[in-house]
Amino acid sequence: MLRNMLLVLLSLTVLICPAYxxxxxxxxxxQPGQPGTSEDAQPVMDAFASYVQGKLGQDVTVHGHYFxxxxxxxxxxxxxRPGWGIVQLGYYLAHVDNTCMTPLASTLPGGADSxxxxxxxxxxxxxxxxxxQGSVSGTMLFEPSIAARLLFGKSEAELPFALAGTSRPLRAxxxxxxxxxxxxxxxxxxxxxxxxxxxxxxxxVLTTSERLPTSAVVAFGPPDDLHKRLRTVLENxxxxxAASDLLQLLxxxxxxxxxxxxxxxxxxxx
Numbered sequence: 001m002l003r004n005m006l007l008v009l010l011s012l013t014v015l016i017c018p019a020y021x022x023x024x025x026x027x028x029x030x031q032p033g034q035p036g037t038s039e040d041a042q043p044v045m046d047a048f049a050s051y052v053q054g055k056l057g058q059d060v061t062v063h064g065h066y067f068x069x070x071x072x073x074x075x076x077x078x079x080x081r082p083g084w085g086i087v088q089l090g091y092y093l094a095h096v097d098n099t100c101m102t103p104l105a106s107t108l109p110g111g112a113d114s115x116x117x118x119x120x121x122x123x124x125x126x127x128x129x130x131x132x133q134g135s136v137s138g139t140m141l142f143e144p145s146i147a148a149r150l151l152f153g154k155s156e157a158e159l160p161f162a163l164a165g166t167s168r169p170l171r172a173x174x175x176x177x178x179x180x181x182x183x184x185x186x187x188x189x190x191x192x193x194x195x196x197x198x199x200x201x202x203x204x205v206l207t208t209s210e211r212l213p214t215s216a217v218v219a220f221g222p223p224d225d226l227h228k229r230l231r232t233v234l235e236n237x238x239x240x241x242a243a244s245d246l247l248q249l250l251x252x253x254x255x256x257x258x259x260x261x262x263x264x265x266x267x268x269x270x
């Protein structure tokens with residue numbers, strides 16, 4: 001009996017999310033596979049932090065951090081407790097429970113409130129994705145078990161090819177055309193950009209995902225009144241001329257409400 005009670009208490013301890021004080025409201029942006037380094041992105045993080053702090057008031061301190069490698073993000077979160085962040089869909093679904101993330105808002109890349117993943121191969125390649133062999137690469141494949149479910153409806157182990165994360169999807173596409181790779185997965189902004197290139201005529205789409213949530217703005221821990229104020233600041237940015245250049249650097253046209261599909265995907269236990 002005592003042992004069972006201890007196990008219950010331990011499980012509750014693991015699931016309890018910490019609350020955050022208003023004296024520090026740092027954020028982290030986690031986008032595995034995106035180009036550059038944390039150092040390269042720091043000026044943008046500083047500008048975003050300054051903007052948010054200016055809107056929230058000088059009684060709140062805001063600093064920003066950026067990671068495009070999961071290992072670096074995990075190391076940071078192991079010793080730091082940011083108040084909020086913007087995270088890629090795959091990262092959110094893989095880590096929502098152990099990082100106590102709660103959605104606050106959604107990003108609007110290109111003005112779109114949804115993303116679509118497309119599996120792209122050379123025009124003379126297989127007609128069915130099940131016939132692919134070798135490797136499939138993409139910026140969203142750093143969480144391969146999640147990506148396998150979202151795009152193929154299968155477990156990673158059931159696929160006849162390997163999934164590999166890459167920070168250079170265009171280079172991977174050119175490799176596919178040279179016969180050096182099986183296929184590439186492109187998100188909506190990437191696919192739209194490729195359509196303007198001459199190589200687009202040499203490619204075809206084998207399969208597409210359902211409409212997916214974009215990167216989410218999240219609270220780390222239970223949201224409070226400060227998070228509500230933050231959400232208002234973010235949702236008003238697209239109407240603020242002074243935020244135009246910053247939004248372009250953040251690769252979003254603004255911020256929208258929480259995407260209800262996040263809960264639906266989480267319930268699927270991907």
